[in-house]
Amino acid sequence: MMLKKLIFLILPILLCGCTHDMNREEIDEIDLVLVLGIDYDQNEFSVSALYSTGSGGASGAGVGTGKEELVKGEGKTAYEALENLKLNNKKNITLAQAGSFLIGEAAAKKGIDQSLDFLKRDETIKMEALVYIIKEKKAEDFIKEGIKNKQTIHEDLKAIEQKQLKLLTRNDNTFVNILNDMEQNYSSVLIPYLLAEKAGFRMEGYAVFDQLKLVDYLDRETSDGVNFIRNIMRSYPIYLKDEVSLAVSYTNTKLKASVNNDTILVTIKVDFETMMKEILTKENVFSGEELLQLTEAQNEYIVNILNKPVQYSLNKGLDILNLARLVENQNVSDWSTIEGDWNNRIGGIQFKYQVRSQITKSFILGNK
Amino acid sequence: MEQKINSNSIKELFAQSGDVLVRPIKLNQTGITFSIFCVDGLINSDLVDQAILQALYSDPYLIKCTTQRQFMDYLLGAGAYHVFTKEEAEYSKLIKYVLSGMVAFLFDEEEKAIVYDIRMFEKRSISEPSEEAVIKGSKDSFVEVMRINTALIRRRVRSEHLVVESLSVGKLSKTDLSLIYISDIANMDTVNKIRDLITDIDIDNLSTPAFIEEFLVENKKSLFPQIMFSQRPDRIAANLTDGRIALAVDGFPFVYLLPCQLPMLMQSPEDYANHFYVGSALRMLRYIAMVITLFLPAFYIAATTYQNQMLPVQLALSTQAAKQNVPFSSSSEVLGLLLAFEILIEAGLRLPKTIGTAMSILGGIVVGQAAVSANILSPLVVVIVSLAGIAGFIVPNQDLSSGIRVVRFILAVVAATGGFFGLAIGLIILLTHLCSLDNYGVAYLSPFVDIDESNHKDTLFRFPISYFTKRPQKIVPKNRIKQTNEEGKEV
Numbered sequence: 001m002m003l004k005k006l007i008f009l010i011l012p013i014l015l016c017g018c019t020h021d022m023n024r025e026e027i028d029e030i031d032l033v034l035v036l037g038i039d040y041d042q043n044e045f046s047v048s049a050l051y052s053t054g055s056g057g058a059s060g061a062g063v064g065t066g067k068e069e070l071v072k073g074e075g076k077t078a079y080e081a082l083e084n085l086k087l088n089n090k091k092n093i094t095l096a097q098a099g100s101f102l103i104g105e106a107a108a109k110k111g112i113d114q115s116l117d118f119l120k121r122d123e124t125i126k127m128e129a130l131v132y133i134i135k136e137k138k139a140e141d142f143i144k145e146g147i148k149n150k151q152t153i154h155e156d157l158k159a160i161e162q163k164q165l166k167l168l169t170r171n172d173n174t175f176v177n178i179l180n181d182m183e184q185n186y187s188s189v190l191i192p193y194l195l196a197e198k199a200g201f202r203m204e205g206y207a208v209f210d211q212l213k214l215v216d217y218l219d220r221e222t223s224d225g226v227n228f229i230r231n232i233m234r235s236y237p238i239y240l241k242d243e244v245s246l247a248v249s250y251t252n253t254k255l256k257a258s259v260n261n262d263t264i265l266v267t268i269k270v271d272f273e274t275m276m277k278e279i280l281t282k283e284n285v286f287s288g289e290e291l292l293q294l295t296e297a298q299n300e301y302i303v304n305i306l307n308k309p310v311q312y313s314l315n316k317g318l319d320i321l322n323l324a325r326l327v328e329n330q331n332v333s334d335w336s337t338i339e340g341d342w343n344n345r346i347g348g349i350q351f352k353y354q355v356r357s358q359i360t361k362s363f364i365l366g367n368k
Numbered sequence: 369m370e371q372k373i374n375s376n377s378i379k380e381l382f383a384q385s386g387d388v389l390v391r392p393i394k395l396n397q398t399g400i401t402f403s404i405f406c407v408d409g410l411i412n413s414d415l416v417d418q419a420i421l422q423a424l425y426s427d428p429y430l431i432k433c434t435t436q437r438q439f440m441d442y443l444l445g446a447g448a449y450h451v452f453t454k455e456e457a458e459y460s461k462l463i464k465y466v467l468s469g470m471v472a473f474l475f476d477e478e479e480k481a482i483v484y485d486i487r488m489f490e491k492r493s494i495s496e497p498s499e500e501a502v503i504k505g506s507k508d509s510f511v512e513v514m515r516i517n518t519a520l521i522r523r524r525v526r527s528e529h530l531v532v533e534s535l536s537v538g539k540l541s542k543t544d545l546s547l548i549y550i551s552d553i554a555n556m557d558t559v560n561k562i563r564d565l566i567t568d569i570d571i572d573n574l575s576t577p578a579f580i581e582e583f584l585v586e587n588k589k590s591l592f593p594q595i596m597f598s599q600r601p602d603r604i605a606a607n608l609t610d611g612r613i614a615l616a617v618d619g620f621p622f623v624y625l626l627p628c629q630l631p632m633l634m635q636s637p638e639d640y641a642n643h644f645y646v647g648s649a650l651r652m653l654r655y656i657a658m659v660i661t662l663f664l665p666a667f668y669i670a671a672t673t674y675q676n677q678m679l680p681v682q683l684a685l686s687t688q689a690a691k692q693n694v695p696f697s698s699s700s701e702v703l704g705l706l707l708a709f710e711i712l713i714e715a716g717l718r719l720p721k722t723i724g725t726a727m728s729i730l731g732g733i734v735v736g737q738a739a740v741s742a743n744i745l746s747p748l749v750v751v752i753v754s755l756a757g758i759a760g761f762i763v764p765n766q767d768l769s770s771g772i773r774v775v776r777f778i779l780a781v782v783a784a785t786g787g788f789f790g791l792a793i794g795l796i797i798l799l800t801h802l803c804s805l806d807n808y809g810v811a812y813l814s815p816f817v818d819i820d821e822s823n824h825k826d827t828l829f830r831f832p833i834s835y836f837t838k839r840p841q842k843i844v845p846k847n848r849i850k851q852t853n854e855e856g857k858e859v
């Protein structure tokens with residue numbers, strides 16, 4: 001009985017104590033930041049927050065989810081910029097609903113660790129928020145351009161995410177994934193970059209980071225090769241020269257790393273299935289011989305795609321395929337000797353491709 | 369020393385009661401005098417007049433009776449036929465019999481009486497159960513007369529082991545109770561314990577259900593019902609065969625069941641009338657509805673006041689937009705609307721049916737719509753509270769539903785104080801409380817917390833009837849086998 005009384009006495013105290021640091025804010029009394037842009041210019045960081053004003057809110061915007069507004073803060077660090085942003089804004093802001101973090105090119109070159117550090121210490125941040133690099137632009141300008149073009153930026157970014165998921169099995173550019181990748185000392189961090197176009201935004205490929213600083217952008221095909229090797233490709237079109245187009249419907253990539261006499265050999269084994277999507281030739285492509293030729297042609301096509309990130313990695317000496325972890329995991333005893341010299345060894349890694357594929361029939365309307 | 373039976377003393381006792389009759393009658397043939405003692409309105413006076421008194425006046429054999437003893441023997445033998453005829457010498461018992469509606473012939477010289485059970489009073493006919501109506505199932509329900517209720521049960525359980533023990537509670541009301549169980553199935557320790565609890569009840573009057581319920585439950589402070597009631601004889605019969613103990617109280621149009629566990633309260637007779645997939649789906653729906661009704665208002669408060677990141681972006685934006693011009697905080701809105709909802713329910717119950725419907729429309733639709741239009745409430749709060757309210761009505765047991773309504777308030781207040789953290793603490797306390805409840809040696813959350821998997825076949829999901837091979841272990845320690853498998857072996 002005494003214990004019960006004690007519990008009932010302690011509980012409110014505990015409740016009040018624990019809620020002391022909790023922000024009790026009505027949802028209509030705060031601005032929900034949907035997109036956060038981080039830039040670096042003239043030795044200062046700037047943080048731009050895009051939020052929706054809501055119906056009949058402070059700005060007196062229209063009905064529905066309201067119009068999007070941008071607020072900016074500047075400071076010596078990204079955190080200081082955010083705090084200044086909070087001071088500048090009429091209402092309190094929350095980053096809890098932010099679904100996208102856009103990092104301007106200059107900020108990315110300065111280092112993503114400096115841009116993202118203040119976010120990883122915020123318990124309200126969504127771990128699955130997506131991180132993008134803005135190519136050749138400041139994130140603020142990118143957002144402003146979107147507003148000028150009357151785009152609903154957070155919805156357009158959501159559309160990009162959905163489109164990505166149509167092609168890939170998962171989005172690897174989530175905030176938590178990027179933070180994990182940043183912990184890998186020997187591999188490059190890859191973050192998708194965005195281009196602003198009049199019709200909307202476009203995701204072209206990956207931005208490559210070395211020592212957490214932006215160094216390069218991969219073109220589309222090289223980025224596709226990365227996706228194949230990462231085994232996240234869901235669907236991919238193949239255009240063969242002999243007027244046949246196919247679409248990859250299933251793919252499975254396995255990587256194997258072996259160390260032999262200081263030589264690292266990485267075997268990339270890809271199994272995939274395709275479906276005929278377009279046949280413009282009058283030849284019967286479904287004959288056994290033709291199918292065999294098509295299969296070989298599509299294998300060659302995919303090998304070419306795979307070869308692009310591999311060659312990039314070898315030429316630039318950057319581990320964009322996250323091979324360090326693979327070699328470490330599969331060759332634990334050898335890793336200790338390789339570890340210290342990994343950056344120099346990347347250029348000497350040997351690659352072997354084992355590509356197997358199958359063409360499946362697709363649905364045909366009509367007689368043919 | 370007990371008082372002796374005497375017509376004058378009885379007359380004196382009830383001198384101020386106009387409905388109690390003590391009327392002397394002298395038989396012309398023999399000169400024997402006796403008194404009729406009864407309560408007007410409780411007896412079938414036609415039967416007394418025609419079948420007993422008239423027959424006695426014209427009976428030629430009576431001339432041979434010269435003493436009251438002889439006359440009594442004659443009556444008890446063949447003089448007045450009746451199923452229930454009893455010679456009574458105890459004064460207190462006689463008073464009890466007569467006040468319960470029997471008629472007594474008082475014989476002063478012998479200081480004894482003969483009692484005839486010719487009770488007849490106005491009673492409601494058996495109708496469809498109002499609270500537990502089913503589409504596919506029997507349509508009869510209990511009435512306010514205990515004996516009819518016990519008969520309805522016996523009609524369904526024709527076992528010679530069905531015991532209907534008669535008990536009485538209330539120093540003044542002397543309300544009849546029947547403790548009903550199947551002697552070779554029920555746990556006799558539980559039966560004895562319930563009997564002891566009933567006999568220990570020392571109250572004047574058993575007028576409302578709480579007067580007996582509170583004496584039979586072990587944790588009186590709990591909001592969760594620990595005694596189940598049912599209006600349906602088929603449900604009581606099914607639970608009796610499962611080893612539970614029923615308690616019928618004269619004047620109550622339902623029968624109690626003990627021991628009671630939470631899963632029982634979430635079951636409906638309809639579950640067993642439908643295909644087991646349908647029954648399971650309905651049962652799952654009820655549990656989901658229970659979670660919605662308990663937590664949805666609290667979740668809304670916590671999400672809109674503390675942890676808005678719990679809401680998907682679009683929902684957060686539309687919630688924000690809907691709340692823009694509302695002057696009240698989310699917690700005030702929800703708690704206020706919950707209170708208004710309870711007021712509407714209470715008002716609807718007290719008003720006549722026709723006005724009640726009009727008031728529900730006025731209160732629910734007109735006032736609700738007007739409040740939203742006037743920016744007093746946000747539309748989302750109306751949706752949340754309505755959804756929680758409607759979900760609460762899916763819970764089949766009214767007592768549980770009422771308990772949940774109170775807990776819903778508490779959780780909403782806790783969420784308003786501490787957000788999801790407070791809600792989590794509230795949930796922990798709720799679960800701890802439910803786990804701590806014990807009902808006649810059976811855990812309240814049984815069979816969820818039982819190790820024996822045979823008990824789990826009628827909980828969240830309703831398995832096919834052929835799977836119900838054993839009775840719940842905690843309720844029936846012995847004689848657990850309900851049915852054998854296809855090979856005739858016990859499962």
